[in-house]
Amino acid sequence: MNVVEYIKNNILLFDGAMGTMLQQKGLKIGENPELFALENPEKLMEIHKLYLEAGCNVVTTNTFGANGLKLDKLGYTVEEVVENAVKMARCAIEKVDKSKPRYVALDMGPIGEMLEPMGTLSFDNAYEIFKRQAIQGEKFGVDLIIIETMMDLYEAKAAVLAVKENTNLPVFCTMTFDENERSFTGCMPESMVATIEGLGVDAIGVNCSLGPKQLLPIVKKICKIATIPVIVQANAGLPDIIDGQAIYNVNKDDFYEGVQKFIEAGASIIGGCCGTNPSFINKISQNLDKLEIVEIEKEIKSIVCSPSKCVEIKAPTVMGERINPTGKKLLQQSIKNGNFDYAINLGLEQINAGAEILNVNVGLADIDESKMMPRILKEIQSVIDVPLQVDSSDIKALEQGLRYYNGKTIANSVNGKEESLNSILPIVKKYGACVVGLTLDENGIPQKAQDRFEIAKKIVDKAMEYGIKKQDIFIDCLSLTVSAQQEEAIETLKCIKMVKEKLGVKTILGVSNISFGVPNRKALNSSFLTLTLGYGLDLPIINPNEENMMEAINSFKVIKNIDKNCVEYINKYNTITNNKNINKSKENNSELTLKQVVQRGLQEDCKSITTSLLQKYSEDKILDEILIPALDEVGKKYDSGEIFLPQLIQCAETVKVSLNVIKESSLQKNDKSVYKGKIILATVKGDIHDIGKNIVKIMIENYGYEVIDLGKDVPIEVVVEEAKKRKIKLIGLSALMTTTVVSMKETIEALRKEDMDVKVFVGGAVLNEEYAKEIGSDYYSKDAKSAVEIAKLHFEK
Incomplete structure (x- = not known):
């Protein structure tokens, strides 16, 4: 029975930690685990x-770290390491009792470099690295692939597609999450499930x-929303570092109690991670007949997300329409120039005004839309964390956007x-996206609601197939301008109601189409929006x-009893808040300051504004009174969880643009005092x-310090x-592996x-304050x- 069939009705038990077991077999501090096993295959086979x-x-x-980026530099190949690893796993299976199903899983861990825009590794390069691993795994006969310990949702997506x-x-x-229920890069468990399950994996979870x-x-949380089997591989508690070794605080009995709770929560695939050993797995195995798969009531929601923000589509969810070059000369020109700061500003303004999702369209006659779409999405996502809609009539651009x-x-x-159905729906399914269905066909847009409904039903049925x-x-019942097709406005409203009641799907609508060609469009748009909400519109696309x-939106929430006790309405429209909103609106429409540009992560604007400010102020004044306070505010938002690592890095990179301008100015004046x-x-x-270490470098440099980066494995x-x-007064040491914290101690001793x-x-995932002192x-x-x-x-005391 293959593993996919097995997990439908059975609890599947994985093994435990590999690193600890390899150390017991002689793996030395800092030694590569994959290469150690390549040179000592019998020891690896014995662990299995x-x-x-x-x-x-x-x-x-x-094979956790058996990727080309690491191995090629060491003079070894992915192929030889994977072949040895799979062979030893198979040999071990041949030597044990075969009364129960046994499987070999190819382990694929993080590459070790951050993907763009946080790092320098491109999505395509990451894909190729994972592809090479995956192909070798299948070639040498594994039964499945497990992608594990992912901290970045984007890297996980690249691996799954590969x-x-x-x-x-x-x-x-x-993926792996901290106690704040976020990954290292700010990803939520809900975002992981929505994204990765949609890509067609067979099991999803946490380790x-x-x-x-x-x-x-x-x-x-994961079990509540995942509709596929959930896998959990916990650590043996949280480690204490004693004499350079990670000592875990959970024993096999306590670990088994935790496993019982995982099963009760809805998980059905169990194993162990750091600190677990065969005794932990044996404890579970001996009690497996006492455990049963629990069917959990699922929360079925319409969800779109970025890594750090999930939005449920329910009436009313506002989608901002303004990142669309039609009729916008400034946006058209900025897209053609490859400068996306203008589009990012449009997005930020819409979010400040209440948009929960942003529509992104780059449809211009004289650009390659399929190349431009992924570029603008990446740039917007580097600054903005709300979900985006990929809007294009070009199927290649649509596919590139989804990818x-x-x-x-x-x-x-x-x-x-x-x-349209046969070309676009397979792409939507492949990438796990939501889809908008327009109620038009080969005969155009029907006049009557019933005929539009029939098209909607056809789309829904085909999509489900x-x-x-x-x-x-999401069905778009299409609004047509009343200046030409006045009688059909009511048909749109009727169709929305029919779709909601008879098909049970969400509805979406570009509201402002109703008013083309008539004066005072705002009044007509507002009235029509109010009517559509009453008829059941979930997702209005508006300005x-x-x-x-x-x-209209906020009033509807009050009347519909969505805004309980009118709290949001009162907060927004009382006299004091209203004055704040007016000031905020004026600020948005005025020229941005350097501080605002930094906090928004607008690198192009940052360069020109800094150049201009240098004509009025000294380099030190700009650094100390503008850039550093701006970064301090960003840092506070990061600490409080308002923003996450991608946004923090983008702001820091923006400061770097300004710093480069300042440094250049200082060099021209022969002034090297810019460094603190x-x-x-x-x-x-x-x-x-x-x-x-690289993230620390970015941040420290942007506060005016010169960093001498000695690299890794120093x-x-x-x-x-x-x-x-260099007569250095301050040194920062980093270690991520429990096996290398001893090197940190020895380095400090050598300096003393x-x-x-x-x-x-000192810093790193395996460290804590107590061990740092020790x-x-x-x-x-x-x-x-x-x-x-x-x-x-240290420097400013």
Whole structure:
């Protein structure tokens, strides 16, 4: 029985941690686990055998980091590492009891570099790296692929597509979340499920980072909304670092109690991650007959999302219409020039006015829309976290938008023509998007509501045949201008009601089409919007900057008892708040300041404004009184959870643009005082992960400090030598792996022996404040923001 059939009616048991077991077999600190196993295949086979004898169904290959980006640099190939790993897993299965189903899962972990726009690795390059792994896994005979420990939703999407498009293997996907129920890059569990399940994986869930107790609330959220089997592989609690080793605080009995709760919450695929060993798996296996799959009542919602924001489509959900070049010369020109700051500003203004989703259209006659669409989506998503709708009549542009969008989007649109249905619906299904269905066909737009309804039914039926869920279908009953087709306005309203009542799907409508060619369009638009809401419109596409449109929306929420006790309405329209809104509106329409540009992440505007300010103010004044306060405010929003890592980095990169202009100005004046101090950053010996260090570098540089980045896997003597040669006063050391924290301690000890006047701060996922003190560091940095505070404390005291 293949694994997909098995998980329909059975609890599937994975193995436990690999790293800890390899250390017991002789893996040294900083040594590559995949290469150690390549050189010691029998030791790897023995680990698999121990887990199989403990009772697991699935052994996971030792290929977590077996990607070309890492291995090629070390002189090895993906092919040889994967072949060895799969072979050893198969050999182990041959040596154990075969009375229960046994499977081999190819393990694919994060690449180790951040994807654009947060990092420099492109989506396509990430895809190719995962593709190479996946193809080799299928070639050498694995039964499934598990993509695990993903921190970035975009990277997870690239991995899933690489597997789905290049193999016929089942695929499971898990991400890792912190106790704040967000991934490292700010992704929500709900966004993961909406996006990754939509791509057609066979199981979805969470692994690593937390113990059973801390993971349970996240697991419950996932189980409530996932419609496929849920997989959970928890750590053995939260580790304490003792003498450079991670000591986990959950034993096998407590771990099993946690597993019971996962099953009760609705999970049906179980295993162990960091700190677990064969005894943990055996405890579960011995009690497996006491566990039964629990059917959980699901929350079926119409959801669109970015990684950090989910929006449920329900009446009324406002979609902003203004990122559309039709009739907008400034937007047309900015798109042609590849400068998307103008579009981003349009988006931010609409969000401030109340838009929950933004429509994005780049339809211009003299551009390649299929290339422009993914570019503008990436740029907008680097600053704005609300979900986007991909709007195009060009099927290639629509597909490119769906492929490169980070999250779950809406495809606008398909219609009742056979050609449209058969070409667009398969794309929508493949990428797990929602879809807008226009009530027109080969004969155009019917005059009567009943005829439009028949087209709507055809679209819904066909979409469901392709496997698109009902909650992901939005019908547009089409509004036509009353200046030419006045009698048909009421037919649109009738059709909305029929679609809602008889088909049970959501409705969407471009409201302002009603008023083309007549004076005082705002009044007509507002009146029509009010009527459509009363007839059941869920998703009005409007200009939220028009106050009367938002007044209609907000009033409807009160009358419909959505805005309980009129709280939102009163807050928005009392006298004091109204004055604030007026001032805010004026601010939006005035020329942006450098501080606003930084906080919005508008890099093009940042360069010109900084150049202009340098004619009036000194470099230090701009840095100390504008840039740093702006970053401080952004940092506070990051700390409070208002924004997440992508937005923080985008703001920091924007400051970098301004800093480059300032540095250039200083060099022309032979003034090198722009730097407040020099700081060395290094990932310690044996550790090849530098994501965290790179983020710290960006932030520290933007506060006016010069960073000497020594890179990753830095020998102790190099850190000491560079510190002495450059007369460094502050050093930051990073470690992500539990096996390399000893290197951090040894580096600090080496620096102390030189009796230098230098302070050391340390950071990394495996560290805590207590261990930072234990190894002799002066400061513990939990994130990039705290690293900046340490630099300020050290240089500006």
